[in-house]
Amino acid sequence: GQNIDQPTEMTATEGAIVQINCTYQTSGFNGLFWYQQHAGEAPTFLSYNVLDGLEEKGRFSSFLSRSKGYSYLLLKELQMKDSASYLCAVRSFHGSSNTGKLIFGQGTTLQVKP
């Protein structure tokens, strides 16, 4: 089967660092994505990992371990505007298009407090 687990809610303080974990079980793994979704808005792309290791992009970093079926998203220097839902998604390759479908976790709602 295909399953993605991430915590439902997290709270952190402005200026701090927070790590959001994601574990997955899926067939045909072809990359892991993190998306940010503010309430009432569309998900927006944050990061993509297909090989093991850390990808850094400004205040955001994402890590992948394929052997462990594990990823995390690290947010540094938290700002109030980072309060949002963070979605972990695994790409399952299929079909004749090279994009495949994304299997999303339920999302982690992060609340940043002053």
Place this chain on the structure above:
Amino acid sequence: ETGVTQSPTHLIKTRGQQVTLRCSSQSGHNTVSWYQQALGQGPQFIFQYYREEENGRGNFPPRFSGLQFPNYSSELNVNALELDDSALYLCASSPERSTGELFFGEGSRLTVL
């Protein structure tokens, strides 16, 4: 560059009715996928269209159907609406040669009474 646009943004239907949701993909993107997002949940894959053909389907019944047009815009049709169909319907497009990053529209919020 125009992003992904969806219409309508909000709509209310009653059980048994039919609904059509529309999506214009981002310029240069030939792949469109549709997702259903229930409140408090992550998006669930409905289906994907590539060059006007359905190219993969999630665990949704046949009353969920779609089309992709030559300009790569797309429609999602849902027949015989049920209360559980109430959700945010997201359209996402992507270019053919990409890492698979999806560009989402703002969604259509459907309420079934």
